[in-house]
Structure formats: C-alpha cells, structure tokens
Amino acid sequence: MKSTGGSDEAKRNAGESAAAAVEDGMVVGLGTGSTTAHAIRAIGRAVDAGLDVQGVPTSFQSRQLAREEGIPLTDLDSVSTIDLAIDGADQFAGAHLIKGGGAAHAREKVVDNAASRFLVVADPSKAGERLSHPVPVEVLPAARTTVADDVHMLGGNPTLREAAHKDGPVVTDNGNLVLDCAFGEIRSPQELADDLASIPGVVEHGLFVGMADEIHVGTDDGVEIHE
Known part of the structure; x- marks a missing residue:
C-alpha cells in the first residue's frame, strides 16, 4: 500500500486508535492506505479474539489485507447500513480532506459517505490550515x-x-x-x-468536503483526536 510521510509508529498509533472504536456486531468500511492498514490489522486481531464484525473494503488492496487478517467481508448491496468507516487522507484541514493517493477515492467516497460515522486516520504530516494538495x-x-x-x-x-x-x-x-x-x-x-x-x-474527485466525524492523528507518542 502507498506509504508517504510520517513514521510507521505514528501511523500505527492512529490506525489502532480508530480500530478501538469498532464494536461487536458492526459493519465497518475498510479504507485504503498505509495508515488504514494498521487499523485493518488491529481489527483482524480483535476478530481473532472473538469480535463479530463485517468489513466493506474500498479497494482490491484493502480486500486482500482484510482476507489475510481473517475479517469477514460483505458489500454495500448486502447490508442495510455501515456503522463506521475508517480511512486515511492525503491532507486534512478541519473536516475537509483530499484523498486518492491510492487511486481508490471513488469507492472510498461511496463507503465513507454511507457510514454513520467516518473516522480518518493520519499522521501530522497530513495536516494543513487549508487544503493545497493536488x-x-x-x-x-x-x-x-x-x-x-x-x-x-x-x-x-x-x-x-x-x-x-x-x-x-x-x-x-x-x-x-x-x-x-x-x-x-x-x-x-x-x-x-x-x-x-x-x-x-x-467519475469522482478526491475532495471529501466536511465528511470527517473524527480525525485520529497519530504521533510517535500517542494519538490526538480532532472532532
């Protein structure tokens, strides 16, 4: 998966923080990218420990990783709702995002928009006062x-x-x-x-305007959650 900016420890902290919000019985949107991959792995460990969830992947990469981690998968046509979506961002400013570095933003936007809650995982290098990323x-x-x-x-x-x-x-x-x-x-x-x-x-653009409910910003020492 694409990996740019930020330490792996910061990405892991952000991903695992968002994964901790997943509860038994949830349908979870599984985003794409190196930070989201840490969330998927954390959910996989929870499933192995007995958590009952279904995942809706947003790309071939997230589907493949979720399968490797043992997460049961479904799709939008088979569920009535998505309780929570976890996804990364190329840049964020407030609740506004630019996504698409992994070329999966069309499917990501469908899943993230359908979710009752959308949690963004990122490291500090993705923050900006205003959006300016391509x-x-x-x-x-x-x-x-x-x-x-x-x-x-x-x-x-x-x-x-x-x-x-x-x-x-x-x-x-x-x-x-x-x-x-x-x-x-x-x-x-x-x-x-x-x-x-x-x-x-x-087909779709990578501006996700006002969509984020929470942004979990990982650092080497922990996580800051912006609502």
Missing part, C-alpha cells in the same frame, strides 16, 4: 483530454498519473485513469468540489 480526479479514459481542458479552465494544472512499476498510466480498480490536479491553496473546497463534479467524464 486533487486526484478519476476520469473515463476516453474523456482524459476534455476533462484536462476543463480543469485548466478552473485554474488547475492536471497531470496524468503514471504507474511506478509498469509502463503507462495508473488504472483504477474501476478501469479508469487518474489526473492529479494542482490548484494551489483551495480557498473554497465546496465550490471546487461542485465544479469538478459537474465536468462530463469525471
């Missing part, structure tokens, strides 16, 4: 150039995300491409979110 935008392959043109008109600088270990672009679990769109400091996240969502060919 916004990942998942696009239909045939619409890559037209979406890029529209992003330019919004004042953004789109870059096609290239794969690290193969020739060519990153392809999402949904079979689409990702444009990383730099806008500088984002003064109105909701306005930009609405503008990106209105572009034909955009």
Whole structure:
C-alpha cells in the first residue's frame, strides 16, 4: 500500500486508535492506505479474539489485507447500513480532506459517505490550515483530454498519473485513469468540489468536503483526536 510521510509508529498509533472504536456486531468500511492498514490489522486481531464484525473494503488492496487478517467481508448491496468507516487522507484541514493517493477515492467516497460515522486516520504530516494538495480526479479514459481542458479552465494544472512499476498510466480498480490536479491553496473546497463534479467524464474527485466525524492523528507518542 502507498506509504508517504510520517513514521510507521505514528501511523500505527492512529490506525489502532480508530480500530478501538469498532464494536461487536458492526459493519465497518475498510479504507485504503498505509495508515488504514494498521487499523485493518488491529481489527483482524480483535476478530481473532472473538469480535463479530463485517468489513466493506474500498479497494482490491484493502480486500486482500482484510482476507489475510481473517475479517469477514460483505458489500454495500448486502447490508442495510455501515456503522463506521475508517480511512486515511492525503491532507486534512478541519473536516475537509483530499484523498486518492491510492487511486481508490471513488469507492472510498461511496463507503465513507454511507457510514454513520467516518473516522480518518493520519499522521501530522497530513495536516494543513487549508487544503493545497493536488486533487486526484478519476476520469473515463476516453474523456482524459476534455476533462484536462476543463480543469485548466478552473485554474488547475492536471497531470496524468503514471504507474511506478509498469509502463503507462495508473488504472483504477474501476478501469479508469487518474489526473492529479494542482490548484494551489483551495480557498473554497465546496465550490471546487461542485465544479469538478459537474465536468462530463469525471467519475469522482478526491475532495471529501466536511465528511470527517473524527480525525485520529497519530504521533510517535500517542494519538490526538480532532472532532
């Protein structure tokens, strides 16, 4: 899983703190990323000790890890509600997030939005007074150039995300491409979110505006919880 910034100890503390909120009988959304992986492993240990939960994974990676950890899995079509979702962030400012570094933000947003409570796990390197990280935008392959043109008109600088270990672009679990769109400091996240969502060919963008209920920020010494 993608791992950038922050120590592994800080990530572990954040993930395990959020996992401690999982209770018997819950349906839990399982996000994607190196910090969320610690939460999944902690939930797996609790399941091994007798905790009764079901997980709804947001990506191939989170599904694979949850299976390895022995967490029973289900999907959105099979449950009436998601009690709690745990997921990471590329950057957070208050309750606003930018996600999509793992190219799973379309499925993550569906699961995180459906959850009664959404807990974000992060290390201090992800904090910002305002959002400024490039916004990942998942696009239909045939619409890559037209979406890029529209992003330019919004004042953004789109870059096609290239794969690290193969020739060519990153392809999402949904079979689409990702444009990383730099806008500088984002003064109105909701306005930009609405503008990106209105572009034909955009499957989903990585702005999660006002969605976080709690942010568990891990450090080497413990965890700070922001509500």
